[in-house]
Amino acid sequence: MNLLNTFFNLRVLWESLPQLLWGLITTIEIGIVSIIAGLIGGLVLAVARLYAPAPGKLLIRIYVDIFRSIPLLVLLIVVYYALPFVGIRLSPFASTVTALGLVSAAYTAEIFRAGIEAVPHGQFEAAAALGFSNRHTMSDIILPQAIRIVIPPLTNNCINVLKDTALASVVAMPDLLKQATQAQALAANPTPLIGAALIYVILLWPMVAVVGRLEKHLSKGRR
Amino acid sequence: MGTLISIRDLRKSYGTFAVLHGIDLDIAEGEVVCVIGPSGSGKSTLIRCINHLEGFSAESAITVDGIKVQPGAALARVRAEVGMVFQSFNLFPHMTVLRNVMLAPIRVRNAAPAEAEAKARDLLARVGIAEQAEKYPGQLSGGQQQRVAIARALAMEPKVLLFDEPTSALDPEMVGEVLDVMKKLAGTGVTMVVVTHEMGFARQVADRVIFMDGGRIVESGTPADIFDTPRHERTRSFLRAVLNH
Numbered sequence: 001m002n003l004l005n006t007f008f009n010l011r012v013l014w015e016s017l018p019q020l021l022w023g024l025i026t027t028i029e030i031g032i033v034s035i036i037a038g039l040i041g042g043l044v045l046a047v048a049r050l051y052a053p054a055p056g057k058l059l060i061r062i063y064v065d066i067f068r069s070i071p072l073l074v075l076l077i078v079v080y081y082a083l084p085f086v087g088i089r090l091s092p093f094a095s096t097v098t099a100l101g102l103v104s105a106a107y108t109a110e111i112f113r114a115g116i117e118a119v120p121h122g123q124f125e126a127a128a129a130l131g132f133s134n135r136h137t138m139s140d141i142i143l144p145q146a147i148r149i150v151i152p153p154l155t156n157n158c159i160n161v162l163k164d165t166a167l168a169s170v171v172a173m174p175d176l177l178k179q180a181t182q183a184q185a186l187a188a189n190p191t192p193l194i195g196a197a198l199i200y201v202i203l204l205w206p207m208v209a210v211v212g213r214l215e216k217h218l219s220k221g222r223r
Numbered sequence: 224m225g226t227l228i229s230i231r232d233l234r235k236s237y238g239t240f241a242v243l244h245g246i247d248l249d250i251a252e253g254e255v256v257c258v259i260g261p262s263g264s265g266k267s268t269l270i271r272c273i274n275h276l277e278g279f280s281a282e283s284a285i286t287v288d289g290i291k292v293q294p295g296a297a298l299a300r301v302r303a304e305v306g307m308v309f310q311s312f313n314l315f316p317h318m319t320v321l322r323n324v325m326l327a328p329i330r331v332r333n334a335a336p337a338e339a340e341a342k343a344r345d346l347l348a349r350v351g352i353a354e355q356a357e358k359y360p361g362q363l364s365g366g367q368q369q370r371v372a373i374a375r376a377l378a379m380e381p382k383v384l385l386f387d388e389p390t391s392a393l394d395p396e397m398v399g400e401v402l403d404v405m406k407k408l409a410g411t412g413v414t415m416v417v418v419t420h421e422m423g424f425a426r427q428v429a430d431r432v433i434f435m436d437g438g439r440i441v442e443s444g445t446p447a448d449i450f451d452t453p454r455h456e457r458t459r460s461f462l463r464a465v466l467n468h
Contacts, residue, residue, distance in 0.1 A: 125276055126313035130327040130379060131303035140326060144317050 009191040016183035016192040023179030024199055030096050030175060031162040037101030038161065039154075042108020049113060051134055060109070067106035073167050075099045080171040096168040104161050111153045115146035152214045159207050163200070176200065227252045227383055227414050228287050233272060234280040235265075242268050243279070244438040250383070255415045257425035259449075260435035261461060266418045269435070270385045273416070274305040288382055303331050306376030310388040312368045314360040314375070320347065321356040324375045331379065339378070346374040350404050366397030370404055383414040390421060422465060426450050434458045 049060045067075075080095040090098060119142050127137040169178035180196035228250040235243040243265045250256055258266040271277040273285060275292050285292040287301050315323050324343035328334035334342075347353045350370040352363075360368050369389055376384055386405065390398040402424050409415055409428045419425060425432050426446040433443040434453075441455050442448075453459050 120313075122309060122311055122313035123315065126307075126309065126315070128276060129274055129302055129305070129307035129309075130375070131299045131331040132327065133299065133330075136330045140330065141315055148317075 007190060007194050009187075009189050012183075012187045012189045012191040013195050016180075016187060016195065019179045019183050020176060020192060020195050020199060023174060023176035023196070024203070026174055026179075027162070027165045027168075027176040028203075030093065030100070030165045030168055030173070031158075033097045034100035034104055034165070035158050035161050037097065038104025038108050038157070041101060041105030042110075043112055045105060045109035046112035046116060047138055049109070050116065064106045064109050067103050068110070070103070072099060072103055072164050073170065075103065076167055076171060092168065092171045092173040095171050096165070096173055099167075100161055100164060103164075104157060107157050107160075108154065111150050111157060112146065114153075115150035116142055118149050119145045149218070152211050152218065155207060155211045155214065159204055159211070162204060162207075166200075225252055226250070227254075228273060228416075229285070230269075230273070231284040233269070233283045233285065235268060235272065235277060235283075236280070242438050243272070245283075246438075246440055248433070248440065250414065250416060252382075253412045253414055255409045255428055255430045256417070256433060257429040257431075257446075258416065258418045258433045258435060259420070259422065259425055259461075260441075264435040265438040266435045267387050270307075270387055270416050270418055273383075273385060274302050274307060276307075299331070303379055304382045306379055306381035306384040308369070308372050308376055308384065308386045308389045310391050312360070312365070312372045312392070314368055314371055316360050319357050319359060320352070320363070320371050323360065323371060324378050327375065328378050343374070343378055346377050347371070349377075349407075350374045351400070364397060365393045366400045369393065369397075369401045373401075373404055373408070377408075383416065384408070386415065386417040386419065388418050388420065390419070420465070422450070422462075434461065436461070 045060050045064065049057055052060065076095060076099040079090060079099050080092065083090065123141055123145065124137065127141045132141065165175055166177040168175045169181065172178070176196050176199060180192045183192035184190050226249045228248075230246055230248040233243050233246040233248075234241070246265075246269060248269075258269065260266050268277055272279045273287065273292065275294065275298055278294075279285075288304055290297055290301050290304075292298070292301050314320075315326075318326065321340065321343055324346060325334075325336070325339040328339045328342065329336055344353060344356060347356055350373055352367050352370055352374075355363060355367060355371075360371065363371065373384075373389075389405070390401050393401065398421070402421060405415070405417070405424070406428055417425070417429070429446050431443060432446050432449040434441045434449060434455075434457075436457050441457050442453065449458065450462065453462060
């Protein structure tokens with residue numbers, strides 16, 4: 001059995017391709033829902049952290065720190081296997097999206113906070129001096145400027161979330177990786193795994209390239 | 224004319240360091256007051272307390288047009304009546320010049336966008352930059368940006384305008400164009416409080432000049448009082464130092 005036939009068996013790849021593509025759709029579904037949940041959660045946390053009274057600020061900081069420290073795989077297993085003991089039974093999809101969303105919200109909150117802090121203080125003062133409400137200060141003045149700053153790190157975070165969707169396979173979610181391992185077992189050949197790896201790269205490479213260009217572009221604009 | 228701004232026993236400290244040591248000051252409607260003094264004398268802090276960009280000690284009291292300046296719901300009302308022009312302009316860089324000027328009336332005063340735009344164009348013409356309306360602040364010179372900032376403050380039709388060293392960040396050849404706009408403004412009867420190092424402007428335009436040092440008002444009077452016959456040695460030495468350059 002030669003190497004090519006083992007790892008790049010075209011017949012096996014062709015036969016497993018439909019299964020892999022179904023997995024890809026699931027992966028993208030998990031990714032998009034988690035990314036949106038993380039973005040909304042992160043933005044709410046970052047703005048709340050700015051305006052909340054001191055105890056609220058502390059709670060948000062604790063949340064952000066905990067969910068950035070806990071390994072995602074551990075959190076996912078806790079959500080899926082431990083929560084049923086207290087009567088919370090989530091489907092594999094809901095468990096994955098919950099775990100990914102909670103962690104992504106913590107990272108996104110930090111990214112937005114850094115972005116908001118990078119907006120010069122004079123912008124807050126000018127808005128305050130004109131009588132803007134906190135809401136309009138954020139929506140008209142601060143966030144439009146902060147979002148430009150945070151687009152590269154936010155895109156990076158999206159890439160991480162999409163990669164981490166592969167962990168869903170441990171809670172029996174038929175995502176790209178799970179489909180690949182099943183196809184591998186069926187065909188007694190690892191080619192579907194290689195196929196899955198290639199699909200991940202094809203999916204994410206353009207995003208990685210875009211981040212690189214954005215970072216270069218923004219650092220040029222600042223000089 | 225009635226008192227527009229009343230400041231009573233204004234005290235402020237950063238930790239144990241006192242910046243303002245109990246300032247009493249009344250400013251009448253239509254009055255142009257210039258505040259001069261060395262760096263660190265508390266003059267910027269004084270005017271930043273008027274719209275509560277700086278908090279101050281609880282026993283102090285400031286009222287603007289009868290409204291007490293304090294954190295809470297009434298503060299936005301005070302701020303809508305108090306325009307401010309900053310040393311570093313603080314224009315909103317992601318909006319056109321026109322939008323910079325028209326946004327606050329729309330958001331804070333609920334003005335109709337078309338009306339706000341017409342007024343903004345009118346104000347930009349008054350400060351001499353009507354043709355820059357569609358540009359972004361970053362494409363303008365410092366002097367032009369500061370004139371936009373003045374138009375932005377005027378768009379709210381404030382009862383008083385505060386100027387915090389409006390020409391200190393400008394290239395020397397642009398100082399004149401900003402001071403000219405401010406002189407015209409002073410002639411229209413707007414109440415103005417100007418923290419400045421431009422002694423010529425203060426002498427020519429102010430109804431009253433206040434000299435501050437060490438967080439206190441050392442003396443105040445007409446420009447002639449302060450510049451020609453200062454009573455305090457500290458005022459004399461300050462003026463000697465700044466006027467002999």
